[in-house]
Amino acid sequence: MLRSMNPVVRTAVTSTAEIGSLAGVAISEILGRVNLKELSGAFEVSTDGIVRTIHFDRGFIVFAASTSPNERLGQCLLEAGRITEEGIEIALNAMQGRQRIGQAMVEMGLITKEMLGSELVRQARTVATAMYAQEGFFRFEEKPCRIPMDLRISVSIYRLQLEGIRKIPNHALLREALPVRTELIRVTKTPAFSFDGVEFETIELDVMAASRSQRQLGEIVDHVARGLEETERAIYGLLCSGILERVSRDGSVRRLRVEEETGNFLVSPLSADNTEAPENVPQAVLLAFESSERASPEELLELAPNAAEVEIRRAFVTKIAEWDTKRAQLDPNDPLVTKVDEIKQRFETAKYKLLDESAPSLPPLSEPQKVAVSDKSDESRLLGDIHAKQMTGDSEGAITFLYELVRVAPNKAKHELMLAKALAEHRVLKKKAERHFRRALSLDSQDAEAHYLLGRYYQSFDMSSRAVTEFEAALAISPQHSETRSALAKLKGGDGSLQERLKGWFS
Structure with a gap:
């Protein structure tokens, strides 16, 4: 059991x-x-x-x-x-x-x-x-x-548990999973998700009301005085959703990771790139490097579906010529040269996919720009390069090194967040930041500052509802985050506190 x-x-x-x-x-x-x-x-x-x-x-x-x-x-x-x-x-x-x-x-x-x-x-x-x-x-x-x-969304596992457990047909399985009747339970002080759109059942509200002060599970069942099965189901659902929490004998509780529900990307374009036109070659390279990574072969070569072979080959030659021209305008030692070579390789791969041919082995990237980071000292060197570029106001140069940093030192939320912030502050590249904010939060979902910055980012595009979601997540993780509290109050009214969010629970 x-x-x-x-x-x-x-x-x-x-x-x-x-x-x-x-x-x-x-x-x-x-x-x-x-x-x-x-x-x-x-x-x-x-x-x-x-x-x-x-x-x-x-x-x-x-x-x-x-x-x-x-x-x-x-x-x-x-x-x-x-x-x-x-x-x-x-x-x-x-x-x-x-x-x-x-x-x-x-x-x-x-x-x-x-x-x-x-x-x-x-x-x-x-x-x-x-x-x-x-x-x-x-x-x-x-x-x-x-x-x-681009396709990821966020469905709250906690809300899903609450609503899904109502539907489980075999009550014996739920009863088996419940804690013992002497287990101490109470309503959590730190909900892991907000309750916008959640419709609580009457029995769940009764259980929450009975659990406002710490009680044994059996005492809650007796206090509610409703059918045993529906009360047990409500308690179990509220426990699995984190609305009720178990209290150890020393008074400690296990805090859940905060999770709010969000849809897919809003700022990043769904199809054609509607970002501001690049003002120079470095900006054009960075824009193309970001968007070409996820583009289909047809999108890469700007072809209609089922294009003829002659059209595919013509489009490929045109693209290579265009990017050879851009490459020639860069300093040979500029790290962006490597990015141009990678873009050209993506064009070549797209051509072979569309022609259903086997691609030959691609040549290595240009040696002067190839960065192979294998230890902490190399990572530190890149961070130093980024800082130097930022100090001189070379935003494109800083972003170039940031792309290298997230490539060679992957799965580090702080690096993705640095890149997201740099992109968000760039007028032309701003719309590319959403991906990296989301990537940072996928690596560290409990970073209140990242949620706050993403909320500010959405707010800059007048996407208030998405901004509110991020601000609420930040505040749930770090209730003392004063900037978030202020931003949320301006958008939503109230002070954004726990008491404000719980208002009406037991009315």
């Missing part, structure tokens, strides 16, 4: 994959463990011929997908009254190449970017919540998250 909120999955287990049946273990226990251990990978449930998948990055949900036609974005938008069947048909007919339906809808003006972001979150939550309702077979494979940063 499970006596801990630290989930234990009693199934076939290997070092990288777990396979089993949800008839024998509550799905909430599996997902709770993935979050607690900050695992990355794909969690898949198969039920009645439908396969649903949740993708995790460091314990947080960043994407969800379903093979059910009823759970696809177009159908979800239709059911929510956001779009008509005619609108879906128009968007489907307008889709080009690998374009997604949401992107087509935005480009045709059927929905806004911000609406698309919120609907993608709602769709993902619909898919994930449906996993709780049935007993199918599951598989969790631990592996690095492969979802591109």
Whole structure:
């Protein structure tokens, strides 16, 4: 019998994959463990011929997908009254190449970017919540998250647990996972997510009211005086969502990582690059280096889908000539020369993909600009170069070295945040910063300053709702962050305090 909120999955287990049946273990226990251990990978449930998948990055949900036609974005938008069947048909007919339906809808003006972001979150939550309702077979494979940063969203695992546990059919599994009746429980003082849009059930409000002061679990059940099963389910859901917390005998509690829900990228363009035109060659190189990394072969060579071979070869020659000209305008020792060579290699790879040919081995990058960082001293040297460029006002030079820094010293949130800040302060490159703010937060989701800076970034584009989300996350992580409190108060009213956010809970 499970006596801990630290989930234990009693199934076939290997070092990288777990396979089993949800008839024998509550799905909430599996997902709770993935979050607690900050695992990355794909969690898949198969039920009645439908396969649903949740993708995790460091314990947080960043994407969800379903093979059910009823759970696809177009159908979800239709059911929510956001779009008509005619609108879906128009968007489907307008889709080009690998374009997604949401992107087509935005480009045709059927929905806004911000609406698309919120609907993608709602769709993902619909898919994930449906996993709780049935007993199918599951598989969790631990592996690095492969979802591109542009497509990632954030579905609160805590809100999902609250709403999903209401649907679990086998109450015996929930009862087995509950702590013992003598366990001390109370309403948390630091919620891990805000409750905008959450509709609490009456029994959940009753349990929260009974838990405002620290009590044993059994005392809470007796105080609520409702049906045993519905009370146990409410307590379990509130515990898994972090709204209730277990208190150890010494009075300590385990604080959860803060997570707010956000949609996909808003500032970064969904298709064509609408960034300010570059004023010089360094800016053009940096813009192309950032955007070409994620572009399709057709986008790289500026070709229509199914272009003829002669068009592909002509476009490639034109692009190479254009970038040879730019390369000639740079100092041979400028680190940007390497970036130009990488861009040209991407053009060559795109050409071979479109022609369905095998690419030859590509030549090494130019030696004078190739930076191979292998130890702390090299990283320190790059940081020194960045500082020197910043002191002389050479923003493009600083950004160039910052790109090198995040390449050679990857998975460091502070470096991604440095790059994001530098891009955000650059008039032409500003729209490229969102990716790196999000990347920094994917590496360290509990950095209050990063959430605050991203909120300010969104605020500069008049995206108030997204700014509020980031400010709330920053304040939940660091309640004493005065700049965040002030910014949130101006946007939302109130002082942004915990008491303000909890107002109305027990009314």
